Amino acid sequence: MSKALTTPAATTDVLHYTAFTTSPAGGNPAGIILDASGLDDAAAIAIAADLGYSESAFLTPGPDPEDSRSFALRFFSPKAEVDFCGHATVATAVALGERLGSGLFHFHTPAGPVPVTVQEDDGALKATLTSVPPRVDEADPADVTEALAALGWAADELDAALPPKIAYAGVRHLVLAAATRERLADLDYDFDHLLALMRRLGLTTVQLVCRESATVFHARDPFPVGGVVEDAATGAAAAAFGAYVRDLGLVAPDAKLTIHQGHDMGRPSLLEVTLRPGEEHIRVSGTAVRI
Template sequence: MRTEVLRYTAFAAEPGGGNPAGIVLDAEDMTDDEMLAVAQQVAYPETAFVVARTEDGARLRYFSPAAEVPFCGHATVATAVVLAEREGTGARVFATAAGDIAVDATTAPDGSVQVAMTSVEPATRPIDPERWERLSALLGLVDGDVAEGFPVLESFAGNWHPVVVLADPELFHQFRFAPAALAALKRESGWEGTVTVLHRTGPLEFEARNLFPAGRITEDPATGSAAASTGAYLRAVGAVSPGSRVVIRQGRHVGRPSVLLVDVPASGGITVTGGATPIA
């Protein structure tokens, strides 16, 4: 039986932008190997599989071309948009391996569907010094490259991400890394999400590069889980006040400009808002 795969791009800032995701709505009877094979054929950063419908939403699983991941933000938003287009807007809950994710789909003034996705309870922790030494060497960073007041931490809002804020914009735009070596460090460290590298461009604005070596992919154009983890990180280090909305721009380094809106409450899950559109 042929599996129907929908293709959407999420968080696009302009035509041709955003992060592409595959969506399979009828994956109830698919095996792990079959889902991984579909994700490899689609060759997007992640494909979301609806493996069950529930009273208040659905149960989702996510596969990159390399392996299953616990949570994927942009594929969650894309799935929520698809269900809203087919079944109507409103609130749903998606059960994932990382926990329950609340999504609220509304209709924007231009008629498009916008989704506010609220993460699981976030957390932050210090990065292991030996891991940071290896990561900084892979990125070519030295003492003084990290922005003052932004300690390097690991942050969680569905996946663990190391978060690094760089002071120098030229370094942020120009650094290089070895994908295979970074992928090995990610596996060893339990970083199932991206390595999140940021540069502050305004009081509540950041540009992000999210490193995600998986198959032919090396850098993610728009990362919902990393945006939520960034919100949790900024709250933990006192860089934003409760109720702030942070704008994260991402993707221009890979030719897919994206924008993610991140609302940071005083406590609890972080909300990331954006839309998704079909890929022709």
């Protein structure tokens, strides 16, 4: 499916893909504009707002215009530009893989270079992105208390083994771990309160997680700064979470994590996170399909 959108700058075809799923009914949808050369920022935001997806991807030629697999890649939510978006990156890589073939793509994002490999996996194209260098910072207890108030969560509903942190792998996320799956499933937060806190802290999402096993987690990601209540699959947060569990020493240096997201909002998503010994970058893999 493609949709023609007329803007003051250009007439642009928008591709519609959903990432971290093999079904059009699952995953996190993204609009993809394969040639955004004629669009300014205002036009890009207008397209993203019209689409209503959490983020959409806008491509222009990379630093080497002769390299057909190198692109400048920017992301816009319905409200503003976002430095990095994992699900739109995966969706874009799969869309390009369908047109240019499997292999390596070089994306130059506002957060830094993000190489993505596309390969066929069990009859579907799967993209694996390699994050920018991640980091994990302490979360101010007062900010955590305010976040819990906005969420309507009590401090004793958190998992003490997964302490609150701010994790980064292109954008910042406050990681809060629920002690039970029931707590995670019951999400009804104060949109404006959480929005104000996230703007003050420079957060892209609040990553709410619950641990099922040593390497299997469930996640939900409120995204009010993008004008969206919740993300169905958040690749950037998955990469940041990989750095988080590694920083805490919760997994082996060569761990592979499975993150289930979107189930509570009716768009089941599957994100795979890979850590490699001696390598700081985090890999996030997932499929994507055209809507």
